[in-house]
Amino acid sequence: MHVSPDFHQAVEFIGKRWTGAILWALSERSHYYAELTQVVPGLSDRLLSRRLRELEAAGIVERSVHAETPPRVSYALTEKGTALRPAISELRAWAQRWNGTHS
Amino acid sequence: MHVSPDFHQAVEFIGKRWTGAILWALSERSHYYAELTQVVPGLSDRLLSRRLRELEAAGIVERSVHAETPPRVSYALTEKGTALRPAISELRAWAQRWNGTHS
Numbered sequence A, B: 001m002h003v004s005p006d007f008h009q010a011v012e013f014i015g016k017r018w019t020g021a022i023l024w025a026l027s028e029r030s031h032y033y034a035e036l037t038q039v040v041p042g043l044s045d046r047l048l049s050r051r052l053r054e055l056e057a058a059g060i061v062e063r064s065v066h067a068e069t070p071p072r073v074s075y076a077l078t079e080k081g082t083a084l085r086p087a088i089s090e091l092r093a094w095a096q097r098w099n100g101t102h103s
Helices: A005-014 A019-028 A033-039 A045-057 A085-098 B005-014 B019-028 B033-039 B045-057 B085-098
Strands: A061-066 A072-077 B061-066 B072-077
Touching (some): A005 A019, A019 A033, A019 A045, A019 A085, A019 B005, A033 A045, A085 B085, B019 B045, B019 B085, B033 B072
Antiparallel strands (some): A061 A072
């Protein structure tokens, strides 16, 4: 049986550098942009912005602008993104149990 | 809360080009090498071999040489690899329900 193209594309999308880490954080709760720079240390501003745009384009994450001074932007999972939680949760449990994929 | 390094590493390992597709196939049943080249069309021999070596090194896949003429090599999930099935299954269900991550 051939591998489903949707699965193939989804697993590689989620496995892109830092995308999984961003999804982990957002699967806990919504985050302000500045908070995301804290939970994923080592991730550059530029790459974080790009990954968030990709996640928005895929319909997984939604962006909200808050009418504050200065305005703040927050990110949350959409319904489609929330539906990813069981997969993330299974992978979290696996990585914890088996100590990741170190050689 | 910081993202777990084990999760971070695992999600990016599994999301490497073609690794998820190979895991999908092996989560169904063990495969001979030649069969794997069929289930993941477009994957070169060289990259398939590399990915299988990485999966072996991570303790997820085991290789068996069968005493036949000519000898054939098959690949199966280890206990650690089998433990990934629920995560793969959740991701399969998600990709099917939401048609992947197309923009």
